[in-house]
Amino acid sequence: MNLRRLKYFVKIVDIGSLTQAAQVLFIAQPALSQQLATLEAEVGQQLLVRTQRGVTPTEAGKALYRHAQIILRQCDQALSDMAAAGQGLSGQVSVGMAPGTAAATLALPLLRRVRARHPGILLYLNESYGTTLSELIMNGRMDLAVLYGDKAIHGLKFLPLVKEALYLVGPATEPQPGENIRLEDLREVQLLMPRPYNIVRKLVNEAFMRAGMTPRVVAEVESAITLTAAIADGLGSTILPASMARGFVASGMAWQSRIVEPVIEAPLALCQSDHLPLSEPAQAVREILLELVSDLHVDTDPGFPSEKAMALASAS
Structure with a gap:
């Protein structure tokens, strides 16, 4: 299979138009169509369907x-590795950080340490929701991600880092129930929560189900800005991991109470592909990420302290 034809094919799919792809690639459309036909003949399959829209x-x-x-990504990395042989690590490394998590505190230290140790590495940091980041890793478009989740998924593997306790976060205009609040006492609390596919929402739903309860979700909100405004306006409360809850409390417009009996925890993990090997620069960034875990200051389960995360890092 010809690499140039693969590049052409990817560009056509990305743009969704043969005509526009030909313009971007600086190649005549009949020639591009011929390259596509040759590729389809090589693989023995029809690869594209032509419609009125493209x-x-x-x-x-x-x-x-x-x-x-x-x-194509691995070929680019191979060329970069060969060019940099004997000159120190270089190349692009992409790392996803789930927003509103303890992962966000790793971004700046990671950038500092990578630049200090490996100035030839171009670090790309992406803050997106966990579902988006995991899809990018499965598709080979991102190297690593720090996100909530620990259950095995085909195409991905997770290295547990820490577990963050979940807190009820309510508006400052209402009295705080105390430093701790029992799950039973959340039965009638009006909650603003993310959609059911979100890992925190899943953890909350599972805890309520085990207790024979149903969370009273009055709105589903995935914008941190909107959620902050809604809580400040007294429209409801929410449930968040410790690191994100502290941010809401710091604004002065909310309070936090740790959920107990039972405690609910969100597992933070380092995610990567279970079948695609990491490049040398990506391996170096991974090692730095694991080093930085020891500096995380999160409210963790006594049975899963950061020391255990560091033991896992040392063994990996």
Whole structure:
């Protein structure tokens, strides 16, 4: 399979138009169409369907698109590694950080330490929700991510770091129930929560279900700005990991109470592909990430302290 044709194919799918792809690639459209036809003949499959709006990939085309992105990325990394041989580590490394988590506190120290140790590495930091980050890693478009989650997923592997306790966060205009609040006492609390696919929402739903209760969710909000404003306006409370809850309390517009009986915890983990090898620069960044875990100041489970995370890091 010709790498140039793969590049052409990926560009066509990205743009969704043969005409526009030809313009971007500085190649005549008939020549681009011929390259596509040759590729389809090589793989023995129709890869694109032409419509009035442009082109869309077939199921076979979608499969090839996923693999082509990984192949081309690895080729670029191979060229970078060869060019940098004997000159120190260099190349691009992408790291995702789930927003509103303890991972956010790692971003600046990670940037500092990578620049100090490996100035040739170009670090790309991406703050997105965990579902988006995990998809990028599965597709080979991101190297590492720090996010909530620890259950095995096909295509991904997780290294547990710490577990953060969950807190009820309420408006400052209402009295705080105390430093701790029992899950039973949340039965009638009006909650502003993310959608059910969010890991924190899943943990809350599971805890309520085990207690024979249903959370009283009055609105589903995934914007931190909107959530902050809604709580300040007294429209409801929310449940957040310790690191994010502290940010709300620091604004002076909210209070936090740790949920107990039972305690609910969100597992923070380092996520990477379970089948795609990390490049040398990505391995170096991974080692630095694990070093920085010891500096995390989070409200953790006594049975899962940061020392255990460091033991895992040392063993990896």
